[in-house]
Amino acid sequence: MKVRLKVWRQKNAESPGGFETYDTPDLNSNMSFLEMLDVVNEDLAGRGQEPIAFDHDCREGICGTCSLVINGKPHGPHRKVATCQTYMRSFKDGETIVVEPFRAKPFPLIRDLVVDRKSFDRIIQSGGFISVRTGSAPDANSTPVPKIHSDLAMDAAQCIGCGACVAACKNASAMLFVSAKVSHLGLLPQGQPERDRRVMAMVTTMDEEGFGSCTVTGSCEAVCPKAISLDFIARMNRDYGVALIKGEPRRNQASEGGA
Amino acid sequence: MKVITRLWRSSLGKKYLMALSGIALWVFVIGHLLGNLQVFLGPEKINGYAHFLKSQAGLLWGSRLGLLAMVVLHVASAISLSRQNRAARPIDYGAGAPPLAASYASRTMLMSGLIVAFFIVYHLLHYTLIVPAVNLQGVDFATYQRKLADNSETPDVYRMMIVGFRHPAVAASYVIAVGLLCLHLSHGLSSMFQSLGITRFSREGRDCFARGVGLLLFLGYCSIPISILLGFGKEVVK
Ligand code: HEM
Numbered sequence A: 001m002k003v004r005l006k007v008w009r010q011k012n013a014e015s016p017g018g019f020e021t022y023d024t025p026d027l028n029s030n031m032s033f034l035e036m037l038d039v040v041n042e043d044l045a046g047r048g049q050e051p052i053a054f055d056h057d058c059r060e061g062i063c064g065t066c067s068l069v070i071n072g073k074p075h076g077p078h079r080k081v082a083t084c085q086t087y088m089r090s091f092k093d094g095e096t097i098v099v100e101p102f103r104a105k106p107f108p109l110i111r112d113l114v115v116d117r118k119s120f121d122r123i124i125q126s127g128g129f130i131s132v133r134t135g136s137a138p139d140a141n142s143t144p145v146p147k148i149h150s151d152l153a154m155d156a157a158q159c160i161g162c163g164a165c166v167a168a169c170k171n172a173s174a175m176l177f178v179s180a181k182v183s184h185l186g187l188l189p190q191g192q193p194e195r196d197r198r199v200m201a202m203v204t205t206m207d208e209e210g211f212g213s214c215t216v217t218g219s220c221e222a223v224c225p226k227a228i229s230l231d232f233i234a235r236m237n238r239d240y241g242v243a244l245i246k247g248e249p250r251r252n253q254a255s256e257g258g259a
Numbered sequence B: 001m002k003v004i005t006r007l008w009r010s011s012l013g014k015k016y017l018m019a020l021s022g023i024a025l026w027v028f029v030i031g032h033l034l035g036n037l038q039v040f041l042g043p044e045k046i047n048g049y050a051h052f053l054k055s056q057a058g059l060l061w062g063s064r065l066g067l068l069a070m071v072v073l074h075v076a077s078a079i080s081l082s083r084q085n086r087a088a089r090p091i092d093y094g095a096g097a098p099p100l101a102a103s104y105a106s107r108t109m110l111m112s113g114l115i116v117a118f119f120i121v122y123h124l125l126h127y128t129l130i131v132p133a134v135n136l137q138g139v140d141f142a143t144y145q146r147k148l149a150d151n152s153e154t155p156d157v158y159r160m161m162i163v164g165f166r167h168p169a170v171a172a173s174y175v176i177a178v179g180l181l182c183l184h185l186s187h188g189l190s191s192m193f194q195s196l197g198i199t200r201f202s203r204e205g206r207d208c209f210a211r212g213v214g215l216l217l218f219l220g221y222c223s224i225p226i227s228i229l230l231g232f233g234k235e236v237v238k
């Protein structure tokens, strides 16, 4: 099969970008979308042209590095699937496919289809540490976790931090990502000591990085390769409200004339 | 104090303010409908109700100021958040698809809200401040008075409603504005649970609730101008 690609090309953040059209060489329909781009790039390089820059790493749907907005949808046509696991058989022979970078102010463009998602790393960093006993491994099951909590925490932990939720959202809101990270630790006993501090810090960093806020359109959930649920956003909203009302822990006031 | 500045500075905080002020406005919208529907019980009922409200100056002005505060809070946080949202997504996609999975109501919340706000101004000029120029009937509603048992005068709200809505353009603007308000609520009432972190009810349940309430309010509000256009109460305009 062959397809026609309309790809966003841009040398760097400063220079203007635009769509370029490429007709691919003959493809195997069982190639992944990224393998298709590899073939196109080899062809471009062979003709002395600059290859298309795109992000990828594991190519098995677990690292969150691949991105791309394919025909207007982050991670391509399927639900619960990342770009690296999208195959050419999902497209028609001769189809024109529009390929664009993730668009969001906190994801500045680096080159072509590659954007800088370090703002996510800064949100994670602001979440900080958890207090656990170090040393020898604890006995199995020494910390009981209710089944429903462990299930929900594992659902939240599925998030691979790809940023598709931000790319899909008309407000470029990162709340699906942040809520997954906040809930993941917030649901487990190991995450309790810093639970309030963590949600406050992560939401504050999220705001400072310039992400928009949730208007419950559901676009994020529809494109998330890991099917993170919108319900986690409600959970984060509640956790944040509780932390806000509780305030920072404070020492007791010293009594008059005391030490 | 710190909590208030923190609320306003944070995106989630503003969402709480929007949700809480939205609930207050929604409760008013229900109460206002129940009051207005008394028009179908005849002039005595609705005029008596209007007279009762007017006679409770404390209650009346308390709720007016409270509502004004809620509108200001709701609109200020809506505009502030919408501006941040727009700034966060400066470039649109070239493929030209509308945002995935997003309902029409959810994409147009600011617009539906702003149009409703303009309508509220018109509505207040029409029936509360009774500015003759906006009723399009060439009459002054201030002259619509009726006598009470002690010979004092009080506004004839029944007659004002009938005459007001007998103009098709006035009735149409009302139906459109109420339609937009209910579109706003069909998303807003579901979104409010999300903003406040209430997950006790399933998402389908919340959406159903929001759409159901939106539809009921729409039917309730529209029943008044439509019945009047179809001739209800025409005996007062002989
Ligand atoms: C009687 C009038 C109104 C009622 C009853 C009402 C009700 C609501 C409710 C219940 C919400 C949900 C809050 C949430 O998302 O947590 C909401 C959201 C919203 N309202 Fe209103 N509203 C009214 C007027 C307005 C006006 C005048 C504006 C104009 C700026 C406005 C703009 C918005 C926006 C932008 C949202 C956020 C939408 C979202 O998060 O998806 N509303 N409203």
Ligand code: SF4
Residues within 6 Å of the ligand: A158, A159, A160, A161, A162, A163, A164, A165, A166, A176, A177, A180, A220, A223, A224, A225, A226, A227, A228
């Ligand atoms: S929530 Fe889903 S779409 Fe967003 S970063 Fe995590 S895996 Fe990607």
Ligand code: FES
Residues within 6 Å of the ligand: A056, A057, A058, A059, A060, A061, A062, A063, A064, A065, A066, A082, A083, A084, A085, A160
């Ligand atoms: S390349 Fe790792 S998730 Fe796609």
